[in-house]
Each structure stands twice: as structure tokens, then as C-alpha cells.
Amino acid sequence: MKCNNEIKGDEKVLVQMRYPKRKGFTEVKAYLNLEGKFICEKCSTKINI
Ligand SMILES: [Zn+2]
Known part of the structure; x- marks a missing residue:
């Protein structure tokens, strides 16, 4: 996980992945579990994806 903040339930998150x-x-879903990086909304505004 790239984000340092703990992501709470119901919070908006962004997933960064190739x-x-x-x-x-189905493949994308499986891939997401392996490679997906979750970023909270605050961090997503700082980082340009
Ligand atoms: Zn964050």
C-alpha cells in the first residue's frame, strides 16, 4: 500500500495499477488483488497518477 493513512470503511479510494x-x-479483478495500490482521496490529490 502506497498510502500511509489507514483507509477507513466507506472512504473513497483510488486504485493505482497497470x-x-x-x-x-475476472483477470483484472485478480490482478487488482495482486498489484493494485490503494490510495486515499487526500493522497490522490497530491500524487499525479
Ligand atoms: Zn492517503
Whole structure:
């Protein structure tokens, strides 16, 4: 996790990830669990994704 803040429930988050070459929603979901980085809304305004 890139964000230092603890993300609470119901908070808006952004996921930073590279989209896999092979498309398919199931694959993307699996990929997200492995590679996805969750960033809270505050941090997302600081970082340019
Ligand atoms: Zn944050």
C-alpha cells in the first residue's frame, strides 16, 4: 500500500495499477488483488497518477 493513512470503511479510494495486457474483467479483478495500490482521496490529490 502506497498510502500511509489507514483507509477507513466507506472512504473513497483510488486504485493505482497497470492495466493488464490481456483484458477480461475476472483477470483484472485478480490482478487488482495482486498489484493494485490503494490510495486515499487526500493522497490522490497530491500524487499525479
Ligand atoms: Zn492517503
